[in-house]
Amino acid sequence: MQTPLQALVRSQSFGAVIGVVLMLAVFSIVDFSGWWRSQTLANVAHFSAILGLVAMGQALVIITKEIDLSVGSVYGLTGVAFITFEPQYGVGGAIILALLIAALVGAVQGLLVVKGKLPSMIVTLGGLFAARGLIYVWTGGSVNNFSQAARINPLTRLFGGELFGIEAAIFWMIGLCIALNIMLWGTRFGNRLLATGGAQDSAESRGVRSDHVKIATFTLCALLAGFAGIVTLADKPQTHVTLGDLMELEAIAAAVIGGCLLSGGRGSLVGAVLGAFIITSFRYELIALGAPSSWFITFVGVVLIVAVIFNQSLARRAGHSV
Amino acid sequence: MTFKGWILAATALATTALTATLPDAAMAQDGEKLRFVVVSHIGSNDPNMNWLTMAMEEFGKKYPDVEAEYISTNNYSIQEHVRLLEQAIATRPDGIAVPIVSPDAFEGPLRRAIESGIPVVAFNIADGRPEGERIPYVTYVGGDELLTGRKLGEYALSQVEAGVVPAPTRVVCASHDSAHEGLKKRCAGMREVMEASGAKFDELFIGAEPATARNTLQSYLSANTDTNYIFTVAGWSAPWAWGVANEMGLSPDVDMEGVTVLTVDEGPVSIEGVRQGHVLATNSQGFWLQGYAPLEWLYWNVKHGYAPQQDILTGPIIITKENADKWSDLVRSVFGEEAYNQQNTW
Numbered sequence: 001m002q003t004p005l006q007a008l009v010r011s012q013s014f015g016a017v018i019g020v021v022l023m024l025a026v027f028s029i030v031d032f033s034g035w036w037r038s039q040t041l042a043n044v045a046h047f048s049a050i051l052g053l054v055a056m057g058q059a060l061v062i063i064t065k066e067i068d069l070s071v072g073s074v075y076g077l078t079g080v081a082f083i084t085f086e087p088q089y090g091v092g093g094a095i096i097l098a099l100l101i102a103a104l105v106g107a108v109q110g111l112l113v114v115k116g117k118l119p120s121m122i123v124t125l126g127g128l129f130a131a132r133g134l135i136y137v138w139t140g141g142s143v144n145n146f147s148q149a150a151r152i153n154p155l156t157r158l159f160g161g162e163l164f165g166i167e168a169a170i171f172w173m174i175g176l177c178i179a180l181n182i183m184l185w186g187t188r189f190g191n192r193l194l195a196t197g198g199a200q201d202s203a204e205s206r207g208v209r210s211d212h213v214k215i216a217t218f219t220l221c222a223l224l225a226g227f228a229g230i231v232t233l234a235d236k237p238q239t240h241v242t243l244g245d246l247m248e249l250e251a252i253a254a255a256v257i258g259g260c261l262l263s264g265g266r267g268s269l270v271g272a273v274l275g276a277f278i279i280t281s282f283r284y285e286l287i288a289l290g291a292p293s294s295w296f297i298t299f300v301g302v303v304l305i306v307a308v309i310f311n312q313s314l315a316r317r318a319g320h321s322v
Numbered sequence: 323m324t325f326k327g328w329i330l331a332a333t334a335l336a337t338t339a340l341t342a343t344l345p346d347a348a349m350a351q352d353g354e355k356l357r358f359v360v361v362s363h364i365g366s367n368d369p370n371m372n373w374l375t376m377a378m379e380e381f382g383k384k385y386p387d388v389e390a391e392y393i394s395t396n397n398y399s400i401q402e403h404v405r406l407l408e409q410a411i412a413t414r415p416d417g418i419a420v421p422i423v424s425p426d427a428f429e430g431p432l433r434r435a436i437e438s439g440i441p442v443v444a445f446n447i448a449d450g451r452p453e454g455e456r457i458p459y460v461t462y463v464g465g466d467e468l469l470t471g472r473k474l475g476e477y478a479l480s481q482v483e484a485g486v487v488p489a490p491t492r493v494v495c496a497s498h499d500s501a502h503e504g505l506k507k508r509c510a511g512m513r514e515v516m517e518a519s520g521a522k523f524d525e526l527f528i529g530a531e532p533a534t535a536r537n538t539l540q541s542y543l544s545a546n547t548d549t550n551y552i553f554t555v556a557g558w559s560a561p562w563a564w565g566v567a568n569e570m571g572l573s574p575d576v577d578m579e580g581v582t583v584l585t586v587d588e589g590p591v592s593i594e595g596v597r598q599g600h601v602l603a604t605n606s607q608g609f610w611l612q613g614y615a616p617l618e619w620l621y622w623n624v625k626h627g628y629a630p631q632q633d634i635l636t637g638p639i640i641i642t643k644e645n646a647d648k649w650s651d652l653v654r655s656v657f658g659e660e661a662y663n664q665q666n667t668w
Contacts, residue, residue, distance in 0.1 A: 040541075043541070043544075047537045136365070137366065140369070143667070144664040145664060145665070145667040146667070232533055237667070239667070240559075242498075243532055245397075246529075247531060247534075280537065283537060283538065284537060284541040288544060293526060293538055294500055
């Protein structure tokens with residue numbers, strides 16, 4: 001019987017937990033009064049939640065030994081679709097249509113990867129450009145405004161409002177994180193997803209349709225990215241065609257920092273959220289400490305390499321071949 | 323002379339007379355159309371592209387013997403811009419109009435183009451180096467970015483004296499592209515004026531992604547609580563800055579309290595920001611002229627060897643509460659009522 005501490009150490013998000021603890025310790029030492037302000041924590045938690053939603057989808061795809069470079073563009077395309085469809089179909093109709101677009105992009109990419117036997121990096125790179133290009137063509141360079149009536153619509157407030165002074169995005173992220181963890185660790189589909197990434201041949205020999213699993217995972221990943229786009233714009237509808245620009249890289253970084261191995265079969269959704277928290281926190285704190293904001297990119301690079309080394313060593317200790 | 327001969331002679335005479343008096347009827351000497359290429363960083367990710375492409379349409383009507391092409395990047399990438407420029411040069415056009423987003427990156431390809439006989443007109447962003455060092459283009463047509471920042475800053479200080487807005491204590495220049503020479507100059511112009519007034523000044527790279535930009539700006543404002551002026555060097559990021567300051571309870575509207583927002587561009591977002599009292603001032607750099615005049619100078623240079631003796635400034639024109647209504651009417655007449663309202667994201 002494992003103690004909770006032993007379970008934590010053996011968990012796939014252990015690296016991210018260590019990262020968060022270290023980070024909080026350092027921030028407390030160098031900027032206690034600035035970091036532990038309610039305003040700081042609320043801002044960091046809000047943006048971590050948005051990136052966390054995208055990172056969870058990315059983590060699922062990485063667990064299946066694939067990658068999705070299109071999530072930033074899908075996040076942007078879905079958000080833009082939500083705002084553009086609203087005058088014609090109302091808030092509810094616009095949300096459904098926008099999510100359908102996201103699901104379609106994800107499903108098409110998944111189909112191309114498994115049926116076309118194409119590398120997911122190339123397919124989703126194409127998806128990244130195609131979705132971004134669609135945004136430019138569709139909007140002509142400027143995203144429409146979101147009417148005052150739509151801003152106060154109950155559905156808009158449900159996705160983008162606040163509850164007890166806490167942003168709705170945080171509740172959505174927590175709720176979805178719980179649901180997706182139950183799916184991953186407690187359902188047959190989750191088991192097949194882990195098996196597909198861990199040892200695809202072995203899984204297929206036991207009747208797992210890895211092609212179906214991968215298509216469903218790409219669709220789920222795109223849906224999560226699209227949902228994050230809607231949650232973002234329901235809260236702050238003043239946007240631009242650059243919505244989600246380079247977000248795919250932060251999402252991948254968050255998933256990897258959170259314990260996902262690109263070799264597949266191993267990863268953690270909680271870890272991906274913690275990875276998003278680490279990335280957002282460092283961006284915030286570096287600027288608060290007066291560092292040029294461009295340093296953040298350097299930081300992400302360094303943390304990413306450290307995280308990969310640490311997570312790989314943890315995986316080897318757990319008997320995972322990497 | 324037969325009747326047919328009279329008709330032919332009269333037609334030839336009339337054609338000669340028209341060709342001599344109307345430049346828009348002129349044809350290239352070899353009978354083929356001239357081909358000019360505009361290689362821009364203002365792509366379909368930027369609503370300002372409309373000004374340029376509409377102006378080019380007008381140019382096409384006046385000079386039917388010229389084929390003008392517009393190619394652009396859709397992201398903020400100097401490498402991509404240089405690649406497009408080199409592609410355009412390889413097609414041997416009769417003239418190139420290009421913004422000098424980065425003098426270092428553009429120097430090589432443009433000097434080679436000029437040496438091979440392709441005239442180049444810089445537009446939108448000039449090569450800011452001294453006369454003898456800069457890329458030897460025919461002329462520059464566009465705003466003066468340093469002057470843009472400076473004049474907006476001077477206007478802000480005049481409003482401080484008039485008791486409209488508070489005196490600046492710390493100013494942050496929020497930029498979405500850290501490598502864009504023009505944006506850096508806007509910040510530099512503002513810095514010059516604001517530091518002279520005793521205010522502290524910072525440049526902040528917020529990026530172009532809205533959520534990231536808000537996160538970055540909020541962090542900065544939380545850490546630098548004496549900041550009371552935000553200068554966004556793109557019109558579309560002004561509502562983000564205003565929104566962040568508003569959420570933080572910093573009273574960002576134009577009044578004697580809290581934060582004051584300044585921005586740029588003559589797009590609907592900037593103009594409506596001024597009209598609605600969210601933004602103190604914005605500017606026009608004469609975008610329409612920047613789409614038209616470079617091509618006309620290329621034409622005159624190719625046809626007649628004309629070259630202006632100095633740069634041609636199309637801006638800045640400061641847009642304030644006093645003249646914003648007229649600007650609104652003008653932009654509505656260009657963009658159309660519906661597009662104008664849709665682009666107003668406040």
